[in-house]
Amino acid sequence: NAGVTQTPKFRVLKTGQSMTLLCAQDMNHEYMYWYRQDPGMGLRLIHYSVGEGTTAKGEVPDGYNVSRLKKQNFLLGLESAAPSQTSVYFCASRTGGQNIQYFGAGTRLSVL
Amino acid sequence: EDQVTQSPEALRLQEGESSSLNCSYTVSGLRGLFWYRQDPGKGPEFLFTLYSAGEEKEKERLKATLTKKESFLHITAPKPEDSATYLCAVQAAQGGSEKLVFGKGTKLTVNP
Numbered sequence: 001n002a003g004v005t006q007t008p009k010f011r012v013l014k015t016g017q018s019m020t021l022l023c024a025q026d027m028n029h030e031y032m033y034w035y036r037q038d039p040g041m042g043l044r045l046i047h048y049s050v051g052e053g054t055t056a057k058g059e060v061p062d063g064y065n066v067s068r069l070k071k072q073n074f075l076l077g078l079e080s081a082a083p084s085q086t087s088v089y090f091c092a093s094r095t096g097g098q099n100i101q102y103f104g105a106g107t108r109l110s111v112l
Numbered sequence: 113e114d115q116v117t118q119s120p121e122a123l124r125l126q127e128g129e130s131s132s133l134n135c136s137y138t139v140s141g142l143r144g145l146f147w148y149r150q151d152p153g154k155g156p157e158f159l160f161t162l163y164s165a166g167e168e169k170e171k172e173r174l175k176a177t178l179t180k181k182e183s184f185l186h187i188t189a190p191k192p193e194d195s196a197t198y199l200c201a202v203q204a205a206q207g208g209s210e211k212l213v214f215g216k217g218t219k220l221t222v223n224p
Contacts (some may be wrong), residue, residue, distance in 0.1 A: 103155030
């Protein structure tokens, strides 16, 4: 049982490049989330999904897009990366009951 | 706007020296308060959920309590392996209840 798996673990991009972060969960969870964590800022919600085929904006959605085509996968896209998007990105998932979120190990992204 | 403030930002303890971490919150109706532990280079790991004032939960050397304005995470006789960043989060009862709002965390270091 792997839980929540994020790929890649590390990535370096140049300004203007695009990339997709993949989050996969094997717990049959309905809800999935993408956060970013910056020093001194805490975890901030980017986008989330309440079920397959749905997405919604969080606190800091600008510059990111998401898709939830399959229940087990939640993709985070950066169309044109900017240095301000340098951060650690965490994916989380949970069931439809209590809001106990299970987190992946994170993706460390640097945009030069 | 829902807000979570954690104090202190950092805390150093000697092994066996008990202390408490504070989480103050402002939320439009509390649906739940959550404590997570985060080790360096890893994603947050769920510890406790509290739902109503007066509620307490315990796990090994940790005990979480809740009032109408704040929560405390009491650490009794800590060990070096308790060193981590402890995150507090709240879920509002109204509007966007699928989301958690996180504090910036308290970094705990326990010296042997």
